[in-house]
Amino acid sequence: MALDILYFAWVRESVGVPSERVEPPANVVDVTGLIGWLAARSEGHARAFADxxxxxxxxxxxxxxxxxxxxxxxxxxxxxxxTGG
Structure with missing residues (x-):
């Protein structure tokens, strides 16, 4: 399943791109799993998703x-x- 991933603010800055198209493995079925899988893609991804x-x-x-x-x-x-205001 191909997904378009959009990154905003400091997440985008850490990853280094505003968006990317990815095909996660079939066992990635929720947002937490996706973030864990993305964290392994690069040092920037790991930094963005560390916390x-x-x-x-x-x-x-x-x-x-x-x-x-x-x-x-x-x-x-x-x-x-x-936040807004």
Whole structure:
């Protein structure tokens, strides 16, 4: 399953690209698993995903918890917590 991964803010800076298309293995079925798999792709990925508690995600443009399924998803966004005001 090919996924478009979008990175924002310091996550993008650490990874080094704003987005990428990936094909994770079949056993990667949730956001946490995806982040773990992505962390092994490069030193920048590992740095960005070192503290999973500092990350938030959206699956197909809907905010989700890190335990959310990615099965059937087309786009995953990974970003730091967002505040507004």
């Amino acid at each position: 999973i508690g500092r990350l938030r995600a959206a699956v197909d443009q809907a905010f989700v918890g890190l335990d959310a399924s990615i099965v059937g998803a087309r786009e995953i966004a990974i970003f730091p917590p967002v």
